[in-house]
Amino acid sequence: AQSVAQPEDQVNVAEGNPLTVKCTYSVSGNPYLFWYVQYPNRGLQFLLKYITGDNLVKGSYGFEAEFNKSQTSFHLKKPSALVSDSALYFCAVSPTSGTYKYIFGTGTRLKVLA
Amino acid sequence: ETGVTQTPRHLVMGMTNKKSLKCEQHLGHNAMYWYKQSAKKPLELMFVYSLEERVENNSVPSRFSPECPNSSHLFLHLHTLQPEDSALYLCASSPQPTGSYGYTFGSGTRLTVV
Numbered sequence A: 001a002q003s004v005a006q007p008e009d010q011v012n013v014a015e016g017n018p019l020t021v022k023c024t025y026s027v028s029g030n031p032y033l034f035w036y037v038q039y040p041n042r043g044l045q046f047l048l049k050y051i052t053g054d055n056l057v058k059g060s061y062g063f064e065a066e067f068n069k070s071q072t073s074f075h076l077k078k079p080s081a082l083v084s085d086s087a088l089y090f091c092a093v094s095p096t097s098g099t100y101k102y103i104f105g106t107g108t109r110l111k112v113l114a
Numbered sequence B: 001e002t003g004v005t006q007t008p009r010h011l012v013m014g015m016t017n018k019k020s021l022k023c024e025q026h027l028g029h030n031a032m033y034w035y036k037q038s039a040k041k042p043l044e045l046m047f048v049y050s051l052e053e054r055v056e057n058n059s060v061p062s063r064f065s066p067e068c069p070n071s072s073h074l075f076l077h078l079h080t081l082q083p084e085d086s087a088l089y090l091c092a093s094s095p096q097p098t099g100s101y102g103y104t105f106g107s108g109t110r111l112t113v114v
Helices: none
Strands: A003-005 A010-014 A019-021 A024-026 A032-038 A044-050 A056-058 A064-068 A073-078 A087-094 A108-113 B004-007 B010-013 B018-025 B031-037 B044-050 B053-057 B064-070 B073-079 B087-094 B109-113
Touching: A003 A087, A010 A019, A019 A108, A024 A073, A032 A064, A032 A073, A044 A056, A044 A064, A073 A087, B004 B087, B010 B018, B018 B031, B018 B087, B031 B073, B044 B064, B044 B073, B053 B064
Parallel strands: A010 A108, B010 B109
Antiparallel strands: A003 A024, A019 A073, A032 A044, A032 A087, A056 A064, A064 A073, A087 A108, B004 B018, B018 B073, B031 B044, B031 B087, B044 B053, B064 B073, B087 B109
């Protein structure tokens, strides 16, 4: 079955340190990959996406993500974390081009400590 | 606001009540979605509309009834709900119902069934 895994329920990082939020997927073909962020009492906000091309994609608020096809991973990264980055992060995969049927991960709560 | 507006933000209803959730977007998008978000679970796609035509009904119980009168508005009519239906209901839109576009989400309606 196709799936998306976010292996960590929570990630804690000190402000100013680099952060990584992990995502791996099990999907056939060449999927489209997304990251979304959810702040308390809000809907999900689009951060970035990978469709094709350079394996390192840059997105909003200084975030970037690295696509690794051999490891089927799409980890979210930021060089220097801010307290305001504390939120719930979701990885999503669109299995094949032309379908809206995203598969979402269960989310990872990022806590940036001052 | 993200461009997708959901009302009400919070709703408490009894199991015998009938209520409706409303979603509105003025982004010119052609596709609209209803998702259910429950704690510790992946987002569940409920319904998809493309140009006011329902293109997906993801085995959702009949106590949930969607309506899309035009490409800017989407409703979710609720009746005789169960306590396990308590969740955050998210509306989203995208330019087209294909996987290459990110979604724009509303802030959601927090539903509590008592």
